[in-house]
Amino acid sequence: MKKLLFLLLFSNITISQNTFNTENFSVSNSDIELNTFKQDTTANALVIYEFGNAEIDKKRFNLIFNYQKKVKILNRNGFDKANVSIYLYNSGKNKEKIKNLVATTTNLENGTLRRTNLDASQVFEEKVNANYTIYKFTLPDIKEGSVITYSYTLESPFIYKFQPWYFQEDIPKLYSEYNTSIPGNYNYNIKLVGELPLKANSSQIQKRCIERSNGATADCTVSKYSMENIPAFIEEEYMTAAKNYLSRIEYELKIIKGFDGSVKNITKSWESADVELKYDDNFGKQLKKEKLVKNLIDKESLSLFTNDLDKAKYIFDFVKNNYTWNKYYRIFKDVSLKDIIEEKSGNVAEINLLLYNLLKKHNIKVYPILISTRDNGFVTKLYPVISEFNYIILRAEINGESYFLDATNPSLVFGQIPFECLNEYGREINFEDGSRWVDINLDSYTSSQYNVNININDDNTFSGTVTIIKIGYKALETKKRYRKNETDYLKYYKNTYPDCSFEDLKIEQDDSNNSTFTETFSISAPLTTIGDKIYLDPFIFKFLSKNPLQLNTRTYPVDFGYKDLLIYNIKINTNNKYKILDLPEDKSIQLVGNSGLLVFKNKKEDNLAELYFRTNFKNSIYPTSYYTELKSFFKNMVDIQNNSVFVLQKSN
Template sequence: MRKLSLLTLLTFLFTNLLIAQIQFNSENIIVTKSDLEKNTFEQDTTANAVILYEFGNAYIDKRTFELVFEYKKKVKILNREGFKHSNISLRLYNSDRNKEKINNIKGSTTNLVNGQIKRTNLEPSQIFEDKIDENNTYIKFTLPDIKEGSVITYTYELRTPFIYKYQPWYFQEDLPKLYSEYITSIPGNYDYHIKLVGDLELKTHDMTLDKYCIKVSNGGSAHCTVAKYVMTNIPAFREESYMRAASNYISRIEYELKTINRFDGVVENITKSWETADKELKTNQNFGKQLKKESLVKKLIPEEEILKQNSTLDKAKLIYDFVKNNYTWNNKHRIFKDISIKDVIDDKSGNTAEINLLLYNLLKSNDLKVNPVLLSTRDHGLVTKLFPVISEFNYLILKLEIEDKSYFLDATDKDLVFGQIPFKCLNDYGREIDFDNGSKWIDLEPQTKSSIIQKSVITINDDYTFNATINITSLGFKALDIKKEFNKNNQKFIDYYTQAFPDFTFDNIDVLIDEDTLKVNEIITFSGPVNTIGNKVFFDPFIFKNFTENPLKLQERSYPVDFGYKDMYTNRIKIFFSDNFVVNDISKENTKQLPQSSALSIFKSKKESGIVEFYFKANFYEKSYHHFYYKELKSFFDNLVDLQSNSILVLEKKG
């Protein structure tokens, strides 16, 4: 017995020793036999490749004052889907006088062939240059001899004269990483704002001082701050439903040059203040100058039409509807280039800024208090609040104030109503430009509620058929989505129901759109057969479902679940039947709640003689949920899908 236990113990220890030995080398770029032998990645079984090691080193050249960036990378290819990661593309930027260069590109592919390590090097003839336009060129190469289980490595040196953004470092990519290290050496006369983006934490953040790293001929010198940043076991960044721009969340380090203290004593301020930016915007031909075109718009709307309005709000609505209905957006977001109010008036078409600045001038000429608001759309990324970066804005709306109430206006979309902005603009905040009082940040919150309310009245007949009338009321952005689909092709919208439910006979489908509010009513009357087994009726109370599958599918998520607005779904269902039926079975009540009461779902049922009632409600009280709650929210959606897919009423026919 003792011998058997000892043998078992030795076997166990030996097996675990072997497992422990077969680990990826994430300490350097050297390809080891373990890297080649191990062909699985347990931490993320969906990954088709994994970055084993990554290293970057950035510093200012003492002689040329160019930024030098040295890069090394080692990647394990796990399967055929991972072959695409052997295709490397490196972007170079050049302006009229300056350009970036890449030197010393080296690469290799290492395979395990019959137990022997075989290395195939990248040849210079396999490196290509692809000029995209006058400013952008890509250096491209594909690592050779790729197989399942290959390990690829490559290194290069980038030299750039463009030091305003220094060299950003992306810890996170679409592949998981075991180790990522970045070292920077920044001279003290360069003052950068350094920003760590994303929720992942650094394992190492060390700072040291390299004295007299830069010396110039006139005796000037500077010390360098040397920083070392390390992250390990970094999850892949994968996009999923309910997210804004990936650039908001991918873990990385970014730089923005604030000032340069030149060796001759001159201080050059690179980053401007908003006070300075406002002055520049005020004199800008494509912005500030276009805010003073009231003389061009005076006669666009007859004065008698304006005077007929009963209130200031009615006057504003008239002007808004005039612009929205008579001028067409050309689908361009351009806001600081080729802006002309005269052109949009003549052409009846224009970009975002032209349409909304035309509206601005019309409102201003009629003595209304209005300011332009610069923002970045959801897919464009968040704008930094620390200092003005005008290039980060890509959209323009208006803020109108009437009797201490604010209205956001956008006349580019004919389906919008007064006081509503597109969903794409719900990106937390924008910059209100007020040249008299100074610009300021303002929140961009939805000004209307969004919800879907279903009321169903259903009768189950003795002949095993049913008749139903379902009234669906949509509000806010839910209504806008339906309005867009219906206005695009109303017959196609109606045909959806007949095609999705071929067993039903639709007697009437009415879609009522309130053009002045965000409200859409669908009234649908139809009939059809019920499912039966013997003398039992099996009836699904959720005929038109809000939740058919869980939109959250990742194992884990490192960024928020962002709906953009608070949301609510309600179903009230009444099912009538004759005395010839009795209730055999009915789904049980179900209530779920997220932590801190941030979301709630309720399912209830009630039965009386000849009638059964169901009540369902899903209320998302927050517009965005931290990734800490991802698993709970994913489970919450699972429950919603289960409720609407598996709820049942079973009736049994007497006799």
């Protein structure tokens, strides 16, 4: 029995010495001695323990936030985690303050723990603007293997937005816990963002937590939230703003109930927000400027159109070709249709609201839509926060069909909006029937098709023609590049593929209202020869230099913005002077639910060889459950592109 007890104790000691201390803020021997994190070998630093507690001060009714953090520095690339910046908000005489800062670096030296404390002289405050100050400090004596700890109290008079909590950041965390105490007379909208699950999510009522001298009391809701083994949030290709997905808890004050029985609504409803927007100088009043625009377009030109769709396209072309976007958004600031008409240049709101008034003047049913761009993040649907919107597009309704419109870019076609606007949803404003959420999604595909025909020449070169057809957003990108330098457009290909020569460019359908861009040119290049064999890379044009998906795990969806189709077809004529020895191996891959397809086929017949490569992403957004499969899908795309070769031998 004693032997068994000894073994159990020894086992517990061994385990404790090989795991980080995630139980509390104190630095243990294992925190110092362990210098690897097997769950994520790419991590440069690691949050071992994080704790926060927020409550409303019972006397002054300020927000009091206490914070503790313990971080392991795994290597030199993690030294930047010793630089801490805390943003403090101030408005007028009210300001947030930091108190009770304690910061320590712990190192293992000659078998003993050595602690170095932050000196008060190493703390700085930097004014960012009229409303923000950065409280900054750098922990001392940082080395590989250091453990840094710091704690502080933040006091804020701004209780309208309760202290948010970020479970996730750019390094992994082993444990993160947030405790809150909120008096019952403060009603907050609470939003949990991200896909990571909570380990703890509990609440209980604390009776009479606040008592006033007049006998009034309030109960408090005491809550605990925690997560463990939180992966680092690393930004990667095919995503919208990081703040859409960082796992966190956010608060927005909705109602304050006074001890005298009064009720103050802080968060507006969409009904009240619509009323404010209707009378806003920079928005609602700009929707009623039909008198300003009535003589902008020649009536005789419009009379030539017998249907509303052609008329709407003409008006759209008129605005995008005659008024220039000045690169400012400013959808609720400095918006004046009078100014843009006079100056021929304006911000996003001015250009699209000018289009709105012109369409409405000529009896086209049209609505403005407030949106947030991809890099600006999603807007909350729980309650109206007008400041979260940063862009305006339109929706025209013609013959039962809807068309999203944006006139800021001359390369955009009727019914197309900029890629940055593909951010899932927006708020359509209708002052008669009330505003509503609308999905910003596309049923149509964006596609690229490459048709290559080449001949093998006697001088160990190849020559031929290339036709590239692009539709949708791929066409938009190419149109921009072409119009930027029409006279030397082929320079792009020459710089990208320096071993090849490109000549005789022909552009078809370069129409301002055509979503297709077709280019044809001739191509020639030397071949790789070894003895009497020729080695030809059939992928003359490369689509991926590497796999864009590299993470071990990804906690946010893969968002292409649109459905994407790629077709690459090359035909090789050997002119009966070469025989085809080897072709790459065919391959076919299908994503779960038939949501994506890869087809790779090769064939030879007499003196002809042909390669056909196709990828089809049938969804514009794939949830995280698809990540591993998509990562493998892209790997196959890269491998096929980089490892395919045609082997030809001179005929006798």
